Structure formats: C-alpha cells, structure tokens
Amino acid sequence: MERSLIILKPDAVQRGLSGEIIARFEKKGLKIIGMKMMSLDSALLQGHYEEHVNKPFYEGLEKFMKSSPVIAFALEGVDCVSSIRVILGATNPREADAGTIRGDMAMDTGRNLVHASDSAESGVTEVARFFSDDELFEYHKSEYLHVYESFES
Secondary structure, eight states, rough: EEEEEEEOOOOHHHHHHHHHHHHHHHHHHHHEEEEEOOOHHHHHHHHGGGGGGGGGGGGHHHHHHTOOOOOEEEETTHHHHHHHHHHOSSSSSSGOOOSSSSHOOOOOOTTEEEEEEEEHHHHHHHHHOOOGGGOOOOOOTTTTHHSSSSOOO
16 A cells, blocks of 8 residues: 655645545545644655755745644555546646545645645655654554455555
C-alpha cells in the first residue's frame, strides 16, 4: 500500500474547512495512519520545499505556511497518491474541476488549501519527515472488505 503526506495549509485551517477536506479522503476509503496539528518552522519548511527555496516566491510561501498551525496527516491505500491527486484537483484552483477539493473550495494557487505528496517515493520521504515511527499506526480497517477486492488489500 502507498502512503502520502497531506498538509491542510493555513487557509484550510483558518477557513474551517479541515473536517470537510478530511472527510473527502475518508469517504474515498483511504486510511488515516497518523495525524497532528502543528506549527511549521523554517528548517522543516526548507527541507520540505527544498526545490523551491531559491525561487522568488519561496519567502512568501514560507511566511504563509508559518502564519497559522497546519494539520498534517498520513494516508495509506492502494494507489493512494493518484487517488488523492484526483480528489484535490489541479494545483491552480481556477483550473480544477468542480467536485474536487480545490475546484469547490479554493480560488488561488498560493491559497490552494492542501499539500499532497506527488509520487509514491515522495510520499515515503514526506511522511518520514513529518512523522516519527511511533506517530504512525498500523491497524486493520474493517471497511476494507467494502472498499477493496480481496487481492488488493
């Protein structure tokens, strides 16, 4: 099973959209294996957004991500990264389809509510960056009988 990091950004937290966003992932059948509210510091953000640190927009991104607590959680499921990307919609919310999180609830790329891992590999790296092993939970989810065929779970 794949894992993905999700961060509900300051705009999601401040606008009171956290519950609705989390519910969409749960309704899909993805399993939450770790969750916490946290404040982000420069060191964590610079590691997380390493490819953007030298770009002109990075300073504003870091300032925004430190402006409010965020909710970080790890999801697990079969092909969960691609499923999450569909649920989120396009990075630019004005291009996101209706019915997606960004298409329904966001307007601006810089305020697009949610970060999600972009590949299975980054999911592993990002979950490990934000969660220690003792913050992640292995458990049987009884609804998997109704979410996956037996050969997938």
